[in-house]
Amino acid sequence: MKFDDLLKLPQYSLPYAEKERILLDGLNELDEHHRRNCPEYNRLVSVLWPDYRKAETLADLPYLAVGLFKSHRLCSIPKENIFKTLTSSGTTGQAVSQIFLDVETAQRQSAALSRIMTHTLGPNRLPMILVESSALLKDRARFSARAAGVLGMMTFGRDHFYALDEKMELDEKGLQAFLEKVNGKPFFMFGFTFMIWQYLYQRIADRSVDLSQGIMVHGGGWKKLQELAVSNDEFKRKLREKTGLSRIYNFYGLVEQVGSIYVEGENGYLFAPNYADVIVRDPLTWEPAPMGTPGVLQVLSLLPLSYPGHSVLTEDLGIIHGIDDAAGGRFGKYFSVLGRIPKAELRGCSDVHASQVSG
Amino acid sequence: MKVQQLVPRAEEVELDDILAGLRDISGGTLSPLAPEILEFCANFSRALFKDAEAKKFPELQALAFWMRKSELERLRQEFDRLKTKNTLPVPRGLVFHVPPANVDTIFMYSWIMSVLVGNRNILRISPRAAQQTTIICKVFNECLEAAGDVMRRNTVMIRYGHEQEITAAISAVADVRVIWGGDASVNNIRAVRIPPHCKELAFPDRYSLSVARTARYLALDEAKRKEVAAQFYNDTYWFDQMACSSPRLLIWCGEREESSKASAMFLQDLHEEVQRRGYTLDASGSMNKFTFLSRAILDQPVASTRRVDNQLTVAQLENIRHLDRDHCGGGFLFQYYAEGIDVLGQVVARKDQTLTYFGFEPAEMAALAKLLNGRGIDRIVPMGKALTFNRYWDGYDLMAEMIRHVYVE
Numbered sequence: 001m002k003f004d005d006l007l008k009l010p011q012y013s014l015p016y017a018e019k020e021r022i023l024l025d026g027l028n029e030l031d032e033h034h035r036r037n038c039p040e041y042n043r044l045v046s047v048l049w050p051d052y053r054k055a056e057t058l059a060d061l062p063y064l065a066v067g068l069f070k071s072h073r074l075c076s077i078p079k080e081n082i083f084k085t086l087t088s089s090g091t092t093g094q095a096v097s098q099i100f101l102d103v104e105t106a107q108r109q110s111a112a113l114s115r116i117m118t119h120t121l122g123p124n125r126l127p128m129i130l131v132e133s134s135a136l137l138k139d140r141a142r143f144s145a146r147a148a149g150v151l152g153m154m155t156f157g158r159d160h161f162y163a164l165d166e167k168m169e170l171d172e173k174g175l176q177a178f179l180e181k182v183n184g185k186p187f188f189m190f191g192f193t194f195m196i197w198q199y200l201y202q203r204i205a206d207r208s209v210d211l212s213q214g215i216m217v218h219g220g221g222w223k224k225l226q227e228l229a230v231s232n233d234e235f236k237r238k239l240r241e242k243t244g245l246s247r248i249y250n251f252y253g254l255v256e257q258v259g260s261i262y263v264e265g266e267n268g269y270l271f272a273p274n275y276a277d278v279i280v281r282d283p284l285t286w287e288p289a290p291m292g293t294p295g296v297l298q299v300l301s302l303l304p305l306s307y308p309g310h311s312v313l314t315e316d317l318g319i320i321h322g323i324d325d326a327a328g329g330r331f332g333k334y335f336s337v338l339g340r341i342p343k344a345e346l347r348g349c350s351d352v353h354a355s356q357v358s359g
Numbered sequence: 360m361k362v363q364q365l366v367p368r369a370e371e372v373e374l375d376d377i378l379a380g381l382r383d384i385s386g387g388t389l390s391p392l393a394p395e396i397l398e399f400c401a402n403f404s405r406a407l408f409k410d411a412e413a414k415k416f417p418e419l420q421a422l423a424f425w426m427r428k429s430e431l432e433r434l435r436q437e438f439d440r441l442k443t444k445n446t447l448p449v450p451r452g453l454v455f456h457v458p459p460a461n462v463d464t465i466f467m468y469s470w471i472m473s474v475l476v477g478n479r480n481i482l483r484i485s486p487r488a489a490q491q492t493t494i495i496c497k498v499f500n501e502c503l504e505a506a507g508d509v510m511r512r513n514t515v516m517i518r519y520g521h522e523q524e525i526t527a528a529i530s531a532v533a534d535v536r537v538i539w540g541g542d543a544s545v546n547n548i549r550a551v552r553i554p555p556h557c558k559e560l561a562f563p564d565r566y567s568l569s570v571a572r573t574a575r576y577l578a579l580d581e582a583k584r585k586e587v588a589a590q591f592y593n594d595t596y597w598f599d600q601m602a603c604s605s606p607r608l609l610i611w612c613g614e615r616e617e618s619s620k621a622s623a624m625f626l627q628d629l630h631e632e633v634q635r636r637g638y639t640l641d642a643s644g645s646m647n648k649f650t651f652l653s654r655a656i657l658d659q660p661v662a663s664t665r666r667v668d669n670q671l672t673v674a675q676l677e678n679i680r681h682l683d684r685d686h687c688g689g690g691f692l693f694q695y696y697a698e699g700i701d702v703l704g705q706v707v708a709r710k711d712q713t714l715t716y717f718g719f720e721p722a723e724m725a726a727l728a729k730l731l732n733g734r735g736i737d738r739i740v741p742m743g744k745a746l747t748f749n750r751y752w753d754g755y756d757l758m759a760e761m762i763r764h765v766y767v768e
Binding site: 343 | 653661662
């Protein structure tokens with residue numbers, strides 16, 4: 001089965017054994033493609049896995065440490081074919097990931113994202129609230145992953161309303177006007193988890209704002225909310241309590257694999273879409289960890305043609321809960337993300353360790 | 360300004376009062392190697408040996424061993440040799456020590472070298488310091504209770520972060536400032552002014568390596584080989600391979616095939632030793648190491664790698680002329696096969712500190728040092744002694760650095 005055929009299938013409809021076979025063929029092809037076209041990838045595979053020829057199972061596939069996209073230019077296309085360069089939104093002074101896209105990869109990303117989102121949102125484009133500042137998209141020259149994420153999501157809604165002003169203040173009047181206009185019909189809300197909590201929820205928690213017809217999709221990680229001791233459950237419970245919003249879906253994704261996002265299902269777990277999969281590895285051996293055991297997440301995706309990002313070892317911890325047996329009838333693996341690998345302090349004479357992975 | 364004092368008593372104290380106390384010498388000062396200094400150090404060593412908590416930490420046992428009475432006596436004799444017919448060694452005055460946060464005993468070695476020759480001391484303890492530091496301060500304070508008045512007022516340890524005003528206030532009255540903690544710390548603290556007469560000792564980031572003579576290694580019996588592995592383990596893993604004197608590159612000197620054979624045997628033994636000692640890396644160290652390894656493959660002439668297991672990763676280098684000295688620690692070894700020890704002539708740079716060796720004679724090492732003629736390498740010691748502190752460190756004679764010579768004719 002080709003990628004295009006895979007797109008046509010309903011999401012989460014493939015039993016895992018079948019999906020694994022399809023992914024294995026596709027990823028073996030991608031691995032060969034990147035080995036031919038990206039000298040860095042080829043060197044890494046030939047030194048780290050000298051006897052490697054072809055994967056028999058998904059877990060056999062070589063994987064790249066996500067940090068390499070920060071330190072090296074990893075690209076499988078000639079320079080002149082680069083259509084867009086994505087960068088992660090790192091804080092000042094931190095190295096950022098650089099992801100090189102050609103037209104085809106960008107198209108695959110948006111086609112894939114579209115199939116995933118329509119599964120959650122339904123086939124019709126809904127009026128949309130962006131929990132974002134309208135200023136974000138003004139500076140097109142600096143195309144951060146956050147802006148790319150917002151732009152990508154905008155296409156799944158209509159009549160867009162930016163809920164925040166340039167100072168990240170909630171536009172309450174605008175919100176009221178938006179809600180009056182949708183008049184009890186469903187609408188779509190998108191934003192980054194922390195921003196939704198800080199700039200939307202915190203402002204309206206003590207008002208009676210009715211968001212019960214909303215479908216919220218949010219992502220970007222839990223790091224800041226963990227610091228505030230707000231868990232996913234708490235996030236959902238509070239929003240539901242105060243605004244009536246009950247359809248809240250977290251998603252997990254990396255700038256290194258835009259388009260291949262893992263959205264929460266009705267059971268609160270993240271699901272791998274048709275063209276992607278996750279493996280959890282034991283950081284002590286790098287062998288695949290048994291189901292139910294936490295470890296480092298490796299993400300696989302059929303989308304990346306222009307850069308070797310089809311098999312990436314992340315710096316996030318996760319846990320796989322099951323395969324093919326989720327309530328709600330979805331097939332494939334379902335898992336949760338436990339957050340970033342906690343940074344340990346190595347001992348040593350030097351107070352700053354130059355080569356420690358940043359980020 | 361209030362600061363958290365740890366020694367002589369754990370309490371909040373006004374910094375000005377601490378500094379005034381250290382500068383007030385009306386109660387007398389200690390002369391170099393004075394009996395009360397030696398007595399205090401010997402008492403501290405005994406108390407540390409006996410302390411139930413300290414027993415859990417091999418580095419505290421090593422510190423106690425290093426400060427034992429016979430060693431102090433040896434240092435006293437060495438000190439006597441610093442005197443000449445016309446010169447008399449005297450203390451420099453007040454020494455400000457800024458030790459690193461992560462090696463929990465360095466501050467004590469820094470302190471001993473200074474106090475032995477009669478200096479007064481103030482030490483900055485990082486808020487990140489681990490349990491070992493707490494134990495040392497506790498034992499130190501207990502021993503102070505039995506000490507004389509001058510000894511009790513000799514040393515203050517305070518805990519603070521990176522508050523420049525505290526560093527500046529202490530620096531302003533220091534006669535010697537000692538900065539450990541690598542390039543970043545040295546640069547940060549160096550930006551704070553010291554009095555014109557004050558001298559500064561700085562310990563920046565360093566790199567260390569190891570050489571083994573293949574033929575001698577292959578001639579060892581199994582028991583001896585295991586010993587070598589155990590010594591290499593101690594040198595390397597004690598401080599997560601992040602101590603500046605822990606080896607990060609191992610060079611085998613000999614015929615290539617033979618070296619490859621020796622390396623395989625050695626790594627097998629080292630792996631067993633790592634397992635036997637139960638050394639483990641956490642997820643963060645593991646991830647860091649995998650990323651570092653990948654970057655090394657892309658940026659350096661790495662011919663092959665061996666991930667023996669997660670605790671021991673080896674990257675074989677094809678040449679070491681442009682050795683990159685960046686390192687991730689946690690059991691990562693670069694390896695190189697050379698014909699002979701002459702290869703070091705091409706490699707050694709200013710940043711290189713400790714060379715540990717196996718299978719060479721001290722005379723060969725002395726010849727090597729002469730050949731290098733100061734280009735790099737400050738210590739050449741047998742395998743197993745990489746972390747053994749002595750008065751000669753980073754090219755300094757610490758004892759001599761802590762004194763002034765008064766010329767009398």
